[in-house]
Amino acid sequence: MKLYRSLPVIPETILNAHKVNEKGDTRFKSAARLLQSLWRESMGHPIGSHRNAEGKRRKLGSRLNIASAKAGANFLTPDIANLTRREVVYREVGALIDEERLWTNLLSSQPLCFNLFGALKLDMAKANLFFCKLFPDYVHHVEGIYFEHSPGRGDPMFTQDNSAFDVFVTCITPNGESAFIAIEMKYSETMTEPPAKLRPRYDELSAMLPVFRDSTAPALRDAPLQQLWREHMLSRAMVENGGYGQGRFVVIHPAQNAHCEFATRAYQRQLVSTDPTETGFQSVTLEDCLSVLSTIGEDSTAAALHKRYLDFDKVDAAIFKD
Secondary structure, X not given: OOOOOOOOOOOHHHHHHOXXXXXXXXXXXXXXXXXXXXXXXXXXXXXXXXXXXXXXXXXXXXXXXXXXXXXXXXXOOHHHHHHHHHHHHOOOOOOOOOXXXXXXEOOOHHHHHHHHHHHHHOOHHHHHHHHHHHOOOOOOEEEEEEEEEOOOOOOOOOOOOOOOEEEEEEEEOXXXXXXXXXXXXXXXXXXXXXOOOOOHHHHHHHHHOOOEOOOOOHHHHOOOOHHHHHHHHHHHHHHHOOOOOEEEEEXXXXXXXXXXXXXXXXXXXXXXXXXXXXXXXXXXXXXXXXXXXXXXXXXXXXXXXXXXXXXXHHHHHHHOOO
């Protein structure tokens, strides 16, 4: 396992100077929030604001102002920004997209989805290279890339709720089967967010699917595992219902986000095997995705994504500047 340098506990003077001193931030989230503010400043984008539950606004370094947001500054290229606008306009019926968060929140994992996969959707030859390299045992070629996708919101054939995948990739396997990669993207999330209300359908699916060591385990029904359990079951139901020959639910997160790393490892221990060909579950780091981009010749894209989301040397420099 690759070892990463620990992220710093950032002094309040630094957080206050960049207007990112948010109570409740984890060590990773604090560093990631400061990194987003430093990126915004380096790009010359004015600071935006956060609106609290009472409707009051205050400056927040990890937000863009309205003018920059409307210009698509949350996205790495104008082409990705234009793709995002189109995806929002033509989103699936029932798809939940918080547009203010998407356009103004630099820390959100939703714009990260478009920044990582948007250029691939615009160039399917590039998408083929990327996914074949990232999943060499599973992908022969890619057929489509979709955002905020669900096979059927509220449909009793699936999880009978509004669960959806951040990114959904349809593909053909080396054996010629129709397949998919259902992606849940995490960036600064802790996985401790309040879990969804339990539904009888969850218990039915959990018992029916032969991927859990104990389908009745309480840990599956609570944070930090419940979202992974629900979306994994949604993906397995798509295969069981005959829609696809194979399916794989993949969680992508930064390697240094300890909360996501803990949750995915804990979830893996609930499964009958660590082999994704048996369980349809896999965890991939954001770092691995950028490495694959470099491998297929997309060094500039990988560098831009690293600078935006993973260059914590910038945080170190902000703390220890001369």
